Amino acid sequence: MSLKQSVVELAASKGFSNTVIGALEPLSSELVHYKDWLDRGYSAGMDYMKRNPEQRTSPQLLYPGSRSAIIVSVSYYTEKPESPGAFYGNVARYAVGLDYHAVIRRKLRELRDLLSEKLSLNIVGKPFTDSVALYEQGFSNRHGLGFAGKNTLIIGPKLSGSYNFVAELFVDVEIEADEKYNGTCGQCFRCGAACPTDAIVEPGSVNANLCISYLTIENKEGIPIELREKLGSWVFGCDICQEVCPYNSRPPETPWSEFRPESGVGHYLYLPDLLDISTDEEFRKRFETTPLRRPKRRGLLRNALVVLGNELFKVSNGEQTKTVADDVVLNVVRRLKRFADAEQDPMLVEHAQWAISRYVD
Numbered sequence: 593m594s595l596k597q598s599v600v601e602l603a604a605s606k607g608f609s610n611t612v613i614g615a616l617e618p619l620s621s622e623l624v625h626y627k628d629w630l631d632r633g634y635s636a637g638m639d640y641m642k643r644n645p646e647q648r649t650s651p652q653l654l655y656p657g658s659r660s661a662i663i664v665s666v667s668y669y670t671e672k673p674e675s676p677g678a679f680y681g682n683v684a685r686y687a688v689g690l691d692y693h694a695v696i697r698r699k700l701r702e703l704r705d706l707l708s709e710k711l712s713l714n715i716v717g718k719p720f721t722d723s724v725a726l727y728e729q730g731f732s733n734r735h736g737l738g739f740a741g742k743n744t745l746i747i748g749p750k751l752s753g754s755y756n757f758v759a760e761l762f763v764d765v766e767i768e769a770d771e772k773y774n775g776t777c778g779q780c781f782r783c784g785a786a787c788p789t790d791a792i793v794e795p796g797s798v799n800a801n802l803c804i805s806y807l808t809i810e811n812k813e814g815i816p817i818e819l820r821e822k823l824g825s826w827v828f829g830c831d832i833c834q835e836v837c838p839y840n841s842r843p844p845e846t847p848w849s850e851f852r853p854e855s856g857v858g859h860y861l862y863l864p865d866l867l868d869i870s871t872d873e874e875f876r877k878r879f880e881t882t883p884l885r886r887p888k889r890r891g892l893l894r895n896a897l898v899v900l901g902n903e904l905f906k907v908s909n910g911e912q913t914k915t916v917a918d919d920v921v922l923n924v925v926r927r928l929k930r931f932a933d934a935e936q937d938p939m940l941v942e943h944a945q946w947a948i949s950r951y952v953d
């Protein structure tokens with residue numbers, strides 16, 4: 593069995609869905625698209641994306657001594673139950689369990705040790721996912737982990753779909769690199785049609801300024817008023833452009849318990865309770881081990897206020913499909929008023945007032 597076959601088999605035995613090998617050459621053609629994306633202002637407030645695009649597209653600079661990269665994907669998909677009802681916010685599937693950065697790094701270290709043991713090599717390897725200056729989309733697309741869908745996500749072969757993380761183990765052994773995978777979206781552009789904010793500005797380009805995922809996770813400011821309604825019930829991230837994708841019609845479930853909803857916050861958050869988190873310390877205690885820590889208390893409460901406003905609008909216009917008792921609704925309005933009176937942050941106060949204004953008596 594070749595070295596590559598062994599790597600692929602051992603990675604599969606650890607639960608990784610797809611594994612390919614990347615060569616450490618500069619991603620020169622990908623850099624052109626990346627720079628164009630930046631020039632159009634699509635990176636919004638993510639200043640780290642603007643820093644040194646050449647470095648991001650130079651995998652050979654990332655870890656001196658490495659000779660190849662084992663590029664893997666792993667499913668984070670779990671079935672989403674029906675919403676428990678009014679005032680619950682939707683959590684994107686990638687975030688329902690434990691923080692993937694730590695989980696994947698640990699699994700990749702285990703893979704490195706397994707490779708060393710089974711192949712009788714002393715492999716030095718560095719594991720990464722979504723945490724270093726590497727254009728992972730361009731890199732994994734070039735070496736056939738999947739193909740880049742029109743929603744820009746990597747869609748894996750054999751109906752493994754796009755509900756997958758992408759990660760890399762840079763190793764100091766040379767392994768034959770893989771070529772591009774020739775998948776295609778064909779004539780489909782369902783993701784573009786379904787995106788509530790028209791963030792997929794053209795096939796293969798997402799303008800983060802408009803993307804709910806950006807607005808609720810990376811954005812450090814308020815949510816622009818004209819986009820608040822479009823968030824619907826998404827309190828953290830957004831999966832719409834994946835839910836409508838035909839390649840996700842039978843997604844494989846995650847192989848790891850860490851990504852299951854029981855391990856983290858789950859698929860839905862009861863939003864009025866978030867208003868009781870009054871300090872950063874309390875917030876950390878509740879969310880530290882999950883991806884929801886990223887926007888901090890300020891960001892997550894901002895999102896919750898917008899979704900509560902949308903829920904109040906729905907309830908008071910009879911658009912909520914499940915019956916909600918009047919006293920429950922009035923209690924939410926009271927909690928919002930209390931929050932607006934006690935909160936020190938002007939941005940959050942403004943969002944709370946907006947939410948209250950969405951309730952039509």
Ligand code: B12
Pocket residue numbers: 622625626629638641684685686721722723724726727728729730733739740741743744745746747754755756757758759795796797798800803805806809810828829830831833
């Ligand atoms: C910044 C970022 C974001 C931003 C910007 C997203 C974007 N599309 O650029 C925001 C906050 C919006 C975001 C959202 C999400 N993200 Co994000 N994000 C990243 C990050 C850190 C960088 C992405 C990047 O480089 N963007 C720059 C642009 C230029 O790249 P791109 O457009 O995606 O490039 C592709 C296409 O444009 C196309 N392409 C190539 N050449 C050309 C040429 C032309 C002319 C055209 C038109 C297209 C094209 O192929 C490229 C490769 O796929 C990566 C991790 C990393 N370090 O790479 C994770 C990453 C992309 N995110 C990920 C995830 C899971 C998400 C969400 C699904 C989370 C959620 N549920 O809320 C959403 C999906 C939204 C979407 N449709 O993109 C995963 C995706 C895994 C996968 N299977 O693809 C990644 C890889 C993290 C990881 N390591 O697993 N994300």
Ligand code: SF4
Pocket residue numbers: 743786787788789790791792798802803804805830831832833834
């Ligand atoms: S994540 Fe949501 S808002 Fe962003 S591009 Fe996809 S559908 Fe549009």
Ligand code: SF4
Pocket residue numbers: 741742743744776777780781782783784833836837838839
């Ligand atoms: S919904 Fe259609 S166009 Fe969009 S990524 Fe999936 S297959 Fe491609």
